[in-house]
Amino acid sequence: MSEEPAPRRRQARGERRIAQLLQAAASVFCRTGYAAASTNAIAREAKVSPGTLYQYFPNKEAIAVELGDRLLQEMRDAEGLAFERADLDLPLPELVDAVLEPVIAFNCRNPAFLALMHGSGDVPGRIAEEHEAVHESMLARVDGLIEALAPGLDAGERRRVAAMALGIVKAGLDLVLAAPEGQERDGTVAELKRALVRYLDPLLAPRELGAPRR
Template sequence: MSEEPAPRRRQARGERRIAQLLQAAASVFCRTGYAAASTNAIAREAKVSPGTLYQYFPNKEAIAVELGDRLLQEMRATQGLAFDRVDLRLPLPELVDAVLEPVIEFNCRNPAFLALMHGSGDVPGRIAEEHEAVHEQMLTRIGELIRSIAPALDDGERRRIAAMTLGIVKAGLDLVLAAPEGPERDGTVAELKRAVVRYLDPLFAPPLTTTPSP
């Protein structure tokens, strides 16, 4: 049997090294934030020399852009899981659970997403622009869900409710990620879902009917 061609072996090693550096960068960004992070800190986290890091990335911005691209791609897929197959006939608590569970799971698996996307304004412009596009897509998907729940709302009301719902989720996710894994985090997740249900519950209330006076 012939050996694997050397270029393919080098390519596989290179991909593994890139993944190692991105994982290290994610840990550093979570710990210090993007602005305070440095290539030296990322190299130390990855247990490689700065020279090795520079073979793959010219600077911190390039690392952040590559990491951000991968996270945003996965977040777009998560949006699909959250909204594409949701059954709008579900009771509100089950509907909220079905939509939020993929989003919560993604953020718990990738804490660098919030650290990089919702951190300081120093992140590279390309990441900020692409994150804004994903943010707008999320608002649109939430707005579409709200329209199915409360079709009588006008566009302005629906947009405000969608923005407030997303704000509650983002604030709750910060608390979820700050909680230790286990019962405390599970309890925080339950509280986040409960907060969203309580906020949206009035939209499910049947309209009040007035009885004609005799």
């Protein structure tokens, strides 16, 4: 059998190196925030020289954009899974659980997402724009879900409820990620779900046309 062509081997090594640098960047962004991070810190975290880093990325912004693109795509996948699981016949606590679980799991796997997307205004404009598009997509999906659950709400109130629900989730995720993994984090996740149910239940249940209160 002939050996694998050298260009393909070089490409595979390059992909592994890029993944290594992005993982290091994610760790640095989580620890220091984007603004305080530097290419030297990322290179040290990756255990490579700055020169090696510059072979793949010209600056910190390029690293952040590549990392942001990958995280945003994974977030879109998590969002799609979340709403695919939204069975409107479920009791509200189970519905909240089904929708939140993929989103919580994504953020726990990728703590750099909140550090990069919800950080200061210093993040590259492209990341901010794409994150805003993901936010608007999520808001529209939540709006549609609330419309199905509470058709009596007018469009303005429905939009406010959807925005508030997302705000509760965002604030709760900050607390979830700050909690140590294990029992403490599990308890914080349960509190986030409970807070969302308690907010939504009085708004939705009375408007379920003839349906018993859940």
